[in-house]
Amino acid sequence: MKLPFDVKSPYFLAPMAGYTDKPFRKLCREFGCGLTFSELISVNALYYDNKKTFKLIERDVSDVPYCIQLFGSEPELFVSTAKKLEGLCDCIDINAGCPAPKVLKIKAGSYLLKEPDRLFEIVKVLKKQIKKPVSVKMRMGFDKPNDLSLYLRLQDLGVDFITIHARLKTQFFKGEPDYEHIAMVRDALEIPVVANGGIDSFLKLEKVKRLTGCEFFMVGQAAIGKPYIFEDFLNMQDSKRSLEDIKKIMKRHLIYMEEFWKEKAVVKFRKFFHAYLKGYPNVKKFNNMINHAESLNEAFDIIDMIQ
Ligand SMILES: Cc1cc2nc3c(=O)[nH]c(=O)nc-3n(C[C@H](O)[C@H](O)[C@H](O)COP(=O)(O)O)c2cc1C
Known part of the structure; x- marks a missing residue:
C-alpha cells in the first residue's frame, strides 16, 4: 500500500484552520513530521484569486511532500482551483469532514458524506483533469458510519489515499474515535488509509497501530504545543521535555x-x-x-x- 510520493516518516500533521500555516508546518517538519496539509481552502475564494488565501498555502522549501486541502461543493470550481494550485503542492486533498455550519450550508465538508454522489463527481473530475495525486480526508460518517461501499467507490475512482478521522460529524472533536471502523476500511482497500483522531502520545499511537493495522498516522490537536510529538514517535517514546x-x-x-x-x-x-x-x-x-x-x-x- 504505497503513497503516491515518498515520505520520510509515517507520522503526518493534520490540516488545522488557524494553526497549520507555513511556520508551524516548518517546525513540525524539523521534528520529523512526514507529510503536511494546508488548512482547508475555499475553492470559491481561490477562484477569485483571493490574496489572503494564497498566503495560507505558502510552504517552506523543507515542507515536502505537502497537500493543499480544498473545500467546496461544485466539481467545476474544484477543477479550476486545483489546476491553479497543483504546481504549488504534491497532492490535492478534498475536505469531506468539516462540521462547521457555514461549510455545511454550502453543502461542503462533511456534508459530502450525506451526498456521496457529489463527492464522487468531484473526485472523478479532479482525477481526470489534474496531474497531481488526489486524496480525501473524511469523517467516518455524518450521523452514522459510512458504508464500506463509499470507500470502495472512492478507490475505484482513483483516489490515491484516504485519511479517516474516526469520529462522526455529530461528535465534532469529542468522544473516543472508532478505530475498528478504520480497521475495517483498511482491510478492504488496496490504497493507503491514514488513521486520524485522538492520537496524542506514543502510548496511544501504539494502541491505534494495533487496532487499525494502518501504516500511516495523522496528528492534529496534540501537535499544537507539542510539535516534538513527531520526534517522540520516531524515537518510540513519550519524552519529558524540560x-x-x-x-x-x-x-x-x-x-x-x-x-x-x-x-x-x-x-x-x-x-x-x-x-x-x-x-x-x-x-x-x-x-x-x-x-x-x-x-x-x-x-x-x-x-x-x-x-
Ligand atoms: C482548530 C482545528 C482546526 C481544524 N481544521 C481542519 C481543516 O482545516 N481541515 C480538516 O480536514 N480538518 C480540520 N480539523 C480536524 C483535524 O484535521 C483532525 O481531523 C481532528 O482534529 C482529529 O485529529 P486529532 O484528534 O489528532 O486532533 C481541525 C481541527 C481543529 C482542532
Missing part, C-alpha cells in the same frame, strides 16, 4: 512566525504560547502577559521570564 527546552522551541516557532507574519506574528502566536505551557504550574500570569504583548521583543522577554 521547561528550558520548551522555551527554546517557543522562541524558534516565534522567529518563524515573525519571518512570515511580520507585525501580526505575536498576536497569532498567542494561542500557541498557551498550548506550549498547558499543564505547567503558575502559567496564568504569563498567559495574561502574552495576551497584551504585540512586539517580538516583548514576547521574547515574557518567554525568558517563564520559570
Whole structure:
C-alpha cells in the first residue's frame, strides 16, 4: 500500500484552520513530521484569486511532500482551483469532514458524506483533469458510519489515499474515535488509509497501530504545543521535555512566525504560547502577559521570564 510520493516518516500533521500555516508546518517538519496539509481552502475564494488565501498555502522549501486541502461543493470550481494550485503542492486533498455550519450550508465538508454522489463527481473530475495525486480526508460518517461501499467507490475512482478521522460529524472533536471502523476500511482497500483522531502520545499511537493495522498516522490537536510529538514517535517514546527546552522551541516557532507574519506574528502566536505551557504550574500570569504583548521583543522577554 504505497503513497503516491515518498515520505520520510509515517507520522503526518493534520490540516488545522488557524494553526497549520507555513511556520508551524516548518517546525513540525524539523521534528520529523512526514507529510503536511494546508488548512482547508475555499475553492470559491481561490477562484477569485483571493490574496489572503494564497498566503495560507505558502510552504517552506523543507515542507515536502505537502497537500493543499480544498473545500467546496461544485466539481467545476474544484477543477479550476486545483489546476491553479497543483504546481504549488504534491497532492490535492478534498475536505469531506468539516462540521462547521457555514461549510455545511454550502453543502461542503462533511456534508459530502450525506451526498456521496457529489463527492464522487468531484473526485472523478479532479482525477481526470489534474496531474497531481488526489486524496480525501473524511469523517467516518455524518450521523452514522459510512458504508464500506463509499470507500470502495472512492478507490475505484482513483483516489490515491484516504485519511479517516474516526469520529462522526455529530461528535465534532469529542468522544473516543472508532478505530475498528478504520480497521475495517483498511482491510478492504488496496490504497493507503491514514488513521486520524485522538492520537496524542506514543502510548496511544501504539494502541491505534494495533487496532487499525494502518501504516500511516495523522496528528492534529496534540501537535499544537507539542510539535516534538513527531520526534517522540520516531524515537518510540513519550519524552519529558524540560521547561528550558520548551522555551527554546517557543522562541524558534516565534522567529518563524515573525519571518512570515511580520507585525501580526505575536498576536497569532498567542494561542500557541498557551498550548506550549498547558499543564505547567503558575502559567496564568504569563498567559495574561502574552495576551497584551504585540512586539517580538516583548514576547521574547515574557518567554525568558517563564520559570
Ligand atoms: C482548530 C482545528 C482546526 C481544524 N481544521 C481542519 C481543516 O482545516 N481541515 C480538516 O480536514 N480538518 C480540520 N480539523 C480536524 C483535524 O484535521 C483532525 O481531523 C481532528 O482534529 C482529529 O485529529 P486529532 O484528534 O489528532 O486532533 C481541525 C481541527 C481543529 C482542532
